Amino acid sequence: MNNYLTASTLYDYTQCPHKVWRDRFGPQAEKSQESNPFVELLWEKGVSHEKAVVSNLQLLDLSSTDKADQFHKTLEAMRNKVPLIYHGYLQYETYSGEPDLLRLESDGTYIPIDIKSGSGFEGTTEDSDENGKLKRHYALQIAHYCELIAKLGFGSKHRGIILDSKNEEVVYDLDLPQGVKNQMTWWRLYEQTRYEVSRLITNQIQNKPAYSSLCKLCPWYQSCKKWCVESKDPTMIAYLGRSGRDTLVESLDLKDAKDLCSIDVQELMYMKQKDKSFLPRIGEKQLTKFKFRAQINYELKTPQFKPFPPFPKVSHELFFDIEDDPTQEFVYLHGVYERTPERERFLDDFVAADNTREAEKEAWTKFIRYVQSLPKGDFCLYYYSKHERTTYRKMQEMYPDVIDINELETWFVPPIGIDLYFDYIFKYTEWPLPSYSLKEIAHYLNFNWRDKTPSGALSIQWFNEYLEDKDPVKLKRILEYNEDDCKATMVIKDYLDSKK
Ligand code: SF4
Numbered sequence: 001m002n003n004y005l006t007a008s009t010l011y012d013y014t015q016c017p018h019k020v021w022r023d024r025f026g027p028q029a030e031k032s033q034e035s036n037p038f039v040e041l042l043w044e045k046g047v048s049h050e051k052a053v054v055s056n057l058q059l060l061d062l063s064s065t066d067k068a069d070q071f072h073k074t075l076e077a078m079r080n081k082v083p084l085i086y087h088g089y090l091q092y093e094t095y096s097g098e099p100d101l102l103r104l105e106s107d108g109t110y111i112p113i114d115i116k117s118g119s120g121f122e123g124t125t126e127d128s129d130e131n132g133k134l135k136r137h138y139a140l141q142i143a144h145y146c147e148l149i150a151k152l153g154f155g156s157k158h159r160g161i162i163l164d165s166k167n168e169e170v171v172y173d174l175d176l177p178q179g180v181k182n183q184m185t186w187w188r189l190y191e192q193t194r195y196e197v198s199r200l201i202t203n204q205i206q207n208k209p210a211y212s213s214l215c216k217l218c219p220w221y222q223s224c225k226k227w228c229v230e231s232k233d234p235t236m237i238a239y240l241g242r243s244g245r246d247t248l249v250e251s252l253d254l255k256d257a258k259d260l261c262s263i264d265v266q267e268l269m270y271m272k273q274k275d276k277s278f279l280p281r282i283g284e285k286q287l288t289k290f291k292f293r294a295q296i297n298y299e300l301k302t303p304q305f306k307p308f309p310p311f312p313k314v315s316h317e318l319f320f321d322i323e324d325d326p327t328q329e330f331v332y333l334h335g336v337y338e339r340t341p342e343r344e345r346f347l348d349d350f351v352a353a354d355n356t357r358e359a360e361k362e363a364w365t366k367f368i369r370y371v372q373s374l375p376k377g378d379f380c381l382y383y384y385s386k387h388e389r390t391t392y393r394k395m396q397e398m399y400p401d402v403i404d405i406n407e408l409e410t411w412f413v414p415p416i417g418i419d420l421y422f423d424y425i426f427k428y429t430e431w432p433l434p435s436y437s438l439k440e441i442a443h444y445l446n447f448n449w450r451d452k453t454p455s456g457a458l459s460i461q462w463f464n465e466y467l468e469d470k471d472p473v474k475l476k477r478i479l480e481y482n483e484d485d486c487k488a489t490m491v492i493k494d495y496l497d498s499k500k
Helices: 007-015 017-025 037-054 067-079 136-151 186-201 213-217 221-230 241-252 257-262 265-274 284-300 357-372 387-398 405-410 420-428 438-444 456-469 472-498
Strands: 084-086 090-092 095-097 101-104 110-115 159-163 169-173 316-325 330-339 344-347 379-383 417-419
Touching: 007 017, 007 136, 007 186, 017 186, 017 221, 037 110, 037 456, 067 084, 067 090, 090 136, 095 136, 110 136, 136 159, 136 169, 136 186, 213 221, 241 284, 257 284, 265 284, 316 387, 316 456, 316 472, 330 357, 330 472, 344 472, 357 387, 379 472, 387 405, 417 420, 420 472, 438 472, 456 472
Parallel strands: 110 159, 316 379, 379 417
Antiparallel strands: 084 101, 090 095, 101 110, 159 169, 316 330, 330 344
């Protein structure tokens, strides 16, 4: 790997600052060589979206030019004031970048444009018209291209464009502050980030892995996890995270997570009162929780429970989990493991036969009618976390004739709907685990998925493959994976029930 600072180095940094260092100086033998199929799928979808967008534009296409020529051809085109350049290659000293488009402005300078298949703003959906905040990783990438354009003498603006999924231009004005509370401009953020990244890629500074949910998609997953476990890194304490770890290590001079077991919270709060810069952004409640979780991880080594409400006594218990593809905003499966006094069964009927809106609606309607056919007041839907509810609200907006929103809402609140994660696990329990995800807890309770590499991301990939050839073996794999997710929810519910 070379030491050029590119837009993707900046992107990596926003996802995980450690990856920037580890890619260059980490133990290369421990890096997985297998490409992650879901990451590939996202990449392929991004590429085909980009191709579709540019197919209608008049431009100079340098995308298949040999790298050695690409830079010279880009410079030549910019000197000749070519209006639109596709995949120009910019390079200056140790910086390089390849914006999707370079567009000539009326004043003779160039601005960068990147084509994205998602929203141009943070926290907005494809269907939302509401303007949100600029995306940090987009802002850093646009800033990087602006800097290269300036260094090469073709402009001086701190401004670029994101062409979003709706083909609308979102202006990234980098001289604006990042927000009302954070008055630092996007450009200043870029300068700071670029400085940090430059030092990481030249090994002038090093940083540590931090165990997080993103790690599972990363080729360093096994390597970093091993490091975190062996060195008892504080990020192995559930929900402490990278910045919590860095604060605690710096303020308390922690050697490892085990040291947290013996901290004196009252004493530390007293110190914090006297010195406001001590333990920034960590209060007494959080510190007490982290200390307790450290004790569970390294001393008690068993789950702990607060008194929790009983589960509803009903004739039909439904353990429910959906599978959807966020790259297409498409729900392809509503899986239910049904338990009654007479029997247990997995219902595999509620699956979209292809990726059309008609097929999606049909599968959802079948599922809704099934739930509506159950004895009123005598069933309970168990699900894990908020994804199902959020997705169903969107589906109700798309297909309002399938179910009334008021009825649907009742399915997601007790006593009809129980969010096992937020209503029970998060509120009343603590576990000797780095996260309280469905898989982490069910594995801890000795539940095993039939698939050797179970993941929602892989299910999406299998579904995309299934769409191509309709191979029933692929569909079976998706259904089995989903059934096991539903059963895992049941295993956790039953375990909690046994602790009442
Ligand atoms: S596994 Fe996690 S900590 Fe390690 S480089 Fe990847 S994202 Fe960062």
